[in-house]
Each structure stands twice: as C-alpha cells, then as structure tokens.
Amino acid sequence: MNVVVCVKQVPDTSDPDTEVHIDSSGKGVDESKFSFVINDADNYAVEEAILLKEDQGGEVTIVNIGPEAANQVVRMALAKGGDQAIRLDDEKFAFSDITATARLLSSAMGDLEFDIVMTGCISSDDGYSAVGVTLAQMLDLPHAAMVKSVEVIGEGKLKVGRELEGGLMEMLEIETPCVLTIQTGTNEPRYASFKGIRAASKKEIKVMDLAATGLSDDQVGEAGSTAVMVGYSVPVVGELAEILEGDAGETSAKLSGILKEKGLV
Amino acid sequence: MHDIFVLAEHREGELREITLEILTLAGQLAEQSGGKVTAVLFGSGVDDYAGKCASFADRVLVVDDPMYENFNSAAYQQALALLIKTEKPHLVLIGNTGQGVDLAPSLAVELDVPYSSDIVALTLEGDKPVATRQYYGGKIEGRIEFKDADLYVLAIREASTPAGEGGKSGEIQKIDNPVTTEVTVRKFLEYVEAAIGEVDITQSTMLVSVGRGIREEKNMPMMEELAEALGADLSASRAVVDAGWLPTDRQVGISGKTVSPKLYLTVGISGAFQHVTGMKGADVVVAINKDPDAPIFQYADYGIVDDLFKVVPALTEKIKEMKG
Ligand SMILES: Cc1cc2nc3c(=O)[nH]c(=O)nc-3n(C[C@@H](O)[C@H](O)[C@H](O)COP(=O)(O)OP(=O)(O)OC[C@H]3O[C@@H](n4cnc5c(N)ncnc54)[C@H](O)[C@@H]3O)c2cc1C
Numbered sequence: 001m002n003v004v005v006c007v008k009q010v011p012d013t014s015d016p017d018t019e020v021h022i023d024s025s026g027k028g029v030d031e032s033k034f035s036f037v038i039n040d041a042d043n044y045a046v047e048e049a050i051l052l053k054e055d056q057g058g059e060v061t062i063v064n065i066g067p068e069a070a071n072q073v074v075r076m077a078l079a080k081g082g083d084q085a086i087r088l089d090d091e092k093f094a095f096s097d098i099t100a101t102a103r104l105l106s107s108a109m110g111d112l113e114f115d116i117v118m119t120g121c122i123s124s125d126d127g128y129s130a131v132g133v134t135l136a137q138m139l140d141l142p143h144a145a146m147v148k149s150v151e152v153i154g155e156g157k158l159k160v161g162r163e164l165e166g167g168l169m170e171m172l173e174i175e176t177p178c179v180l181t182i183q184t185g186t187n188e189p190r191y192a193s194f195k196g197i198r199a200a201s202k203k204e205i206k207v208m209d210l211a212a213t214g215l216s217d218d219q220v221g222e223a224g225s226t227a228v229m230v231g232y233s234v235p236v237v238g239e240l241a242e243i244l245e246g247d248a249g250e251t252s253a254k255l256s257g258i259l260k261e262k263g264l265v
Numbered sequence: 266m267h268d269i270f271v272l273a274e275h276r277e278g279e280l281r282e283i284t285l286e287i288l289t290l291a292g293q294l295a296e297q298s299g300g301k302v303t304a305v306l307f308g309s310g311v312d313d314y315a316g317k318c319a320s321f322a323d324r325v326l327v328v329d330d331p332m333y334e335n336f337n338s339a340a341y342q343q344a345l346a347l348l349i350k351t352e353k354p355h356l357v358l359i360g361n362t363g364q365g366v367d368l369a370p371s372l373a374v375e376l377d378v379p380y381s382s383d384i385v386a387l388t389l390e391g392d393k394p395v396a397t398r399q400y401y402g403g404k405i406e407g408r409i410e411f412k413d414a415d416l417y418v419l420a421i422r423e424a425s426t427p428a429g430e431g432g433k434s435g436e437i438q439k440i441d442n443p444v445t446t447e448v449t450v451r452k453f454l455e456y457v458e459a460a461i462g463e464v465d466i467t468q469s470t471m472l473v474s475v476g477r478g479i480r481e482e483k484n485m486p487m488m489e490e491l492a493e494a495l496g497a498d499l500s501a502s503r504a505v506v507d508a509g510w511l512p513t514d515r516q517v518g519i520s521g522k523t524v525s526p527k528l529y530l531t532v533g534i535s536g537a538f539q540h541v542t543g544m545k546g547a548d549v550v551v552a553i554n555k556d557p558d559a560p561i562f563q564y565a566d567y568g569i570v571d572d573l574f575k576v577v578p579a580l581t582e583k584i585k586e587m588k589g
C-alpha cells in the first residue's frame with residue numbers, strides 16, 4: 001500500500017500572539033511574526049498514511065508546495081515514518097488558486113506509483129476544502145472527502161467513513177487508487193522519535209521547479225488560476241462583546257457580579 | 266442565458282435547510298440579472314422535497330431514481346455534468362457542506378470551469394460573479410474575481426444567506442435519469458449516527474466550553490473546577506475533542522452538537538464559524554481569550570481579553586466565594 005500525503009505549512013493560528021495584518025500590497029499578510037506549523041488536518045493524514053504502511057507495508061511519500069522553510073514540516077513527516085519527499089518550489093507558483101495548486105500537486109504524482117493520495121480536508125489559513133477533490137478529478141481517480149476512518153477490505157478496495165454535519169458518518173466503499181481528504185481527529189498523531197528525526201535529516205527532499213513539473217507558465221500561479229483573490233480587507237463586524245477591563249482579579253469580580261445579577265450564579 | 270442551478274441537498278428523509286438558503290440567494294441574484302432559478306433534485310421518492318423547492322424556484326428538475334436515495338458524489342457528478350451540458354446554466358450553486366465539498370470541486374474540473382468555495386457573500390457585477398470569503402479563521406476577508414467563463418461552479422457557506430419565505434410556484438419537471446450505467450467506483454453503504462454519551466450537552470443549562478487555548482490535557486482539571494463551581498457541564502471545541510481531552514459527545518458546532526444553555530462560557534476558543542454555528546441558541550455568551558481580534562468576541566455578550574491561566578483560577582475563586 002503506497003500512500004502519497006500532501007502537506008501544507010501554515011501559520012499557527014491557535015497562538016494568541018499570531019496577529020494577522022494585511023500587507024501593503026493588499027493581497028498578502030505580514031508573515032514576519034508568524035510561527036509556522038503543519039496544517040492541522042495534514043498532521044492526521046500523515047499519521048493515517050503511516051498506520052496503513054505499518055499494517056500493509058509499502059511506502060509513504062510526502063509532497064509539499066512551499067519555500068525552503070517548509071522543509072521543517074516535510075522533515076517532521078519523514079521523521080514520523082515518511083520514506084521520501086518532494087517539494088515544489090518556484091517563484092512562479094505564488095498566487096495559485098485551488099486549481100493551480102491541485103495541478104502542481106498532480107504534476108508531482110506523475111512518476112509515483114500509489115494506491116491512495118491523502119490531503120487534509122481543509123487548510124486552517126485559506127480554508128477552501130477543495131484541493132484534494134480537485135486533484136482527484138485531475139488524476140481521474142475516485143475520491144472521498146472529510147474522511148475519518150479508513151479500512152482496507154480487500155484487493156483494491158477500501159471502506160471509508162466520511163464525517164458529515166452533526167457527527168453523522170457516511171460509510172462507503174471505494175476502489176483504489178483513490179484520493180481521500182482526511183478530517184482532523186481521525187487518529188492520534190504520534191510524536192517523532194529522536195531516531196526518526198536523525199534518520200529524516202539524511203533523507204533527500206527532491207525539489208521541483210516549474211521546468212521539472214513539465215507545466216507551462218500559464219498553468220501555474222495567477223496566470224494558471226481562474227479564481228483570483230484580488231484583495232484582502234478587514235471584515236466589517238457587528239456589535240462586539242462588552243469587554244470587561246482590569247487585571248484578572250477585577251475582570252473575574254466584574255464577571256461574577258454580572259452572572260449573579262442575571263441569576264446565573 | 267443567466268440561469269442559475271441550485272443543487273438540492275437532502276439526507277435521511279429531510280430536505281436540508283442549506284437548499285432553501287441557496288435558493289433564496291439565487292433568487293436575489295436572478296432578480297438582478299433577469300435569469301431563472303432552477304432547483305436540481307436527485308432522489309428517490311422526493312415529491313415532498315420537490316414541492317418545497319418549487320416555492321423558492323422558477324423550476325424544479327427532478328431525477329427520481331433509487332440510485333439517488335442516498336448521496337454518492339460519483340453518481341451525482343455524472344448526472345449533474347450531463348444536465349449542465351444540455352441546460353447550460355450560467356451559475357451552479359452548491360452548499361459548502363459535507364455533501365457539497367465532496368462533489369463541487371471535481372464537478373468544476375470535469376466541466377473545466379472556474380470554481381471557488383466557502384463563499385460567504387456573492388454578487389454579480391455585470392455577468393460575472395464576485396465572491397467574498399474568509400481567511401485565517403475569519404480574521405480577514407478576501408474578494409474573489411473570476412476569469413471569463415460561460416459557467417461558474419460556486420460552493421456557498423451554510424447560514425450565510427438566511428432562507429426567505431418562498432412564495433414562488435415553480436414548475437416541477439420530472440426528467441429521465443441521465444446516468445444509464447451503474448456507478449461502481451464508489452458505493453454508499455450506510456449512515457452511522459454519532460454515539461450518545463453520559464452527558465447530553467444539548468440539555469445543559471450552563472456550559473463551560475473549553476478550547477485549544479488551554480494548550481495541554483493537564484490543564485483540564487482547572488476547567489473542571491470552574492465548571493463545578495458554576496454548576497455547569499463541560500463542553501468543547503473540535504480541537505479539544507480531536508486531541509482526546511473530552512469525548513466526542515461534548516463537541517459543540519457544525520459537526521457536533523447544537524446547544525442552548527442559559528450561560529455559555531468559552532475559554533480559549535477562537536470562534537471559528539464551524540463552532541459558533543452550534544452555540545447560537547445560548548442566552549448569555551461569555552468569552553475569555555487572550556487575542557483581542559479573536560472572532561469569538563463578535564458572538565459574545567461579555568468578553569475578557571486576558572491570559573486564561575490567570576482569569577480562570579481567579580474566576581473560580583470569586584464564584585466559590587459568592588456561593589459561600
Ligand atoms: C500570496 C498568496 C496569494 C494567493 N492568491 C490566491 C488567489 O489569487 N486565488 C486563490 O484562490 N487562492 C490564493 N491563495 C491561496 C491559495 O494558494 C490556497 O492555498 C490554495 O487555493 C489552496 O487552498 P487551501 O490551502 O485552502 O486548500 P484546501 O482546499 O483547504 O485543501 C487543503 C489540503 O490541500 C493540500 N494542500 C494545499 N496547499 C498545499 C501546499 N502548498 N502543499 C501541499 N499540499 C497542499 C493539503 O493536503 C491541505 O490539507 C494565495 C495564497 C498566497 C499565500
């Protein structure tokens with residue numbers, strides 16, 4: 001069972017100090033103070049791939065589109081059990097939309113033999129929930145989105161569970177090769193061992209630029225995109241909460257007073 | 266032609282609300298462009314849903330076949346692509362839901378047309394759609410413009426347009442199933458309901474809701490203590506449930522539970538759309554979060570912008586004192 005996992009490096013939005021400011025171009029954000037992590041859902045996808053490899057044998061390939069700094073998340077995935085990695089990196093890839101992103105990923109799959117491609121079901125920064133399913137159609141493969149359980153049930157067949165609204169699971173059978181977009185909470189992602197980290201530092205990360213992808217200028221970046229993000233803005237929000245001011249002693253006194261007044265304590 | 270197709274969504278015997286929301290949005294756009302709204306309904310024995318859609322659409326196209334009793338994106342995609350190629354609508358709107366995200370992106374690739382997703386606002390400028398979507402967990406918005414095309418496939422966020430009153434009486438047209446061979450690459454098996462646990466948070470009158478901001482499982486006792494002092498049950502964001510710090514049945518939000526307590530006190534929750542959807546029925550919402558820009562403050566009545574590790578112990582003490 002060979003599995004390819006697409007991993008994206010994203011800013012750590014759970015960090016309270018990650019401030020998001022629109023930059024002077026209006027089409028980007030100031031990334032200078034971001035700390036970067038693997039996208040939440042991709043962390044679960046990596047684990048699911050390694051679990052399948054441990055159970056079924058085979059290899060796990062990590063694919064990323066990103067700058068050299070993204071080697072950090074790629075190496076961590078290798079340290080956990082990934083066997084090889086490809087990173088697509090070229091100035092011309094900037095401003096790619098869903099389609100151009102998926103096209104780039106598919107260009108890296110050309111020479112790979114795989115049974116399953118896994119992506120995260122959503123990225124925590126851009127949040128399109130679309131790259132995996134777009135990629136599937138480009139590769140002309142069946143797919144299932146928002147997958148929370150994967151079971152091999154026979155030669156070329158998987159039973160997967162898609163998680164829907166209200167936690168309802170849609171169980172289905174799907175033929176391999178296929179593309180699955182993995183939802184958070186699917187498993188318990190492991191920590192990399194020191195031995196794994198050491199081994200990963202020696203593994204090669206193959207870098208592909210535009211020429212190596214075999215794609216043309218107008219298939220990537222803004223030129224290769226059909227949905228163009230033309231400008232960010234700060235959302236106009238309605239009424240905000242009444243903010244209680246003071247140190248922790250004062251704010252908690254104010255809050256308990258309010259709760260008492262409302263008959264909630 | 267400026268016709269707008271809206272895919273009807275149903276599951277386990279219910280037409281889902283998103284259908285009426287998008288039909289309402291489509292109605293607003295059609296009024297502007299002079300086009301017609303067509304609801305497209307695949308299902309088995311769905312006269313009832315067709316009737317409902319008809320009051321929001323100019324036309325309802327119904328494909329009634331056992332193949333569509335339960336959602337299967339492979340079958341839906343084949344059928345929709347064939348229908349779209351003959352009917353040539355200008356826009357196809359689909360919910361950005363568990364069904365929609367499993368279908369719309371690949372449909373757009375098959376048709377080779379522009380696509381965007383999780384759209385919170387949609388307008389037409391001349392012939393072309395212009396979409397607004399959110400980035401970085403709702404902290405900023407972006408404007409999406411599309412390259413010229415005859416058709417656009419767009420996935421719309423749930424609850425972004427409230428469903429209107431309806432009042433139309435669209436014509437219901439039953440058509441033959443355009444898919445003539447069985448779909449085998451992917452088969453629907455069954456639905457499995459979420460398990461029910463010990464505490465039913467949908468019935469709780471007081472909830473202390475825990476987010477990823479508490480950082481580690483070892484900080485859960487601090488939250489338990491606050492909940493106990495208040496006489497509240499504990500609930501959580503998905504991030505906390507994913508990490509295994511609380512069981513799945515405590516999750517509030519779109520893929521968890523919808524709650525309606527008198528008090529909903531969030532601690533270290535950012536206020537992602539998928540979370541706040543589940544807490545809109547709460548009477549009083551309080552948010553404790555260190556980040557003044559956290560979207561949760563848009564949904565809370567009272568907020569404390571501070572480190573939760575300082576506020577939670579202090580608040581627990583104050584409540585205990587008060588209760589004597
Ligand atoms: C400077 C800049 C400009 C941009 N301009 C545009 C624009 O004009 N139009 C537009 O639509 N978007 C634009 N984007 C966002 C765009 O690049 C998105 O990242 C892309 O559309 C994919 O969406 P998503 O990451 O939300 O993926 P989702 O559809 O949410 O899918 C997520 C999954 O896809 C895979 N994946 C996504 N990205 C990568 C990656 N880099 N490497 C490996 N795997 C990946 C991962 O498995 C991930 O879990 C821009 C981003 C930047 C930084």
Ligand SMILES: Cc1cc2nc3c(=O)[nH]c(=O)nc-3n(C[C@H](O)[C@H](O)[C@H](O)COP(=O)(O)OP(=O)(O)OC[C@H]3O[C@@H](n4cnc5c(N)ncnc54)[C@H](O)[C@@H]3O)c2cc1C
Pocket residue numbers: 013014015016017121122146402475476477478479501502503504505516517518519520521522532533534535536537538539540543553554555556559571572573574
């Ligand atoms: C299909 C789908 C369904 C989903 N369903 C749900 C759902 O049902 N329910 C749900 O909750 N989510 C759901 N999500 C996930 C959702 O998008 C968010 O990722 C999730 O709600 C984030 O949880 P959080 O707010 O706890 O964490 P984060 O977004 O990481 O926020 C953590 C917050 O803690 C604050 N913080 C950190 N440290 C401190 C400190 N010391 N003091 C004070 N504050 C601090 C930070 O400022 C931040 O705002 C779903 C996502 C998808 C794609």
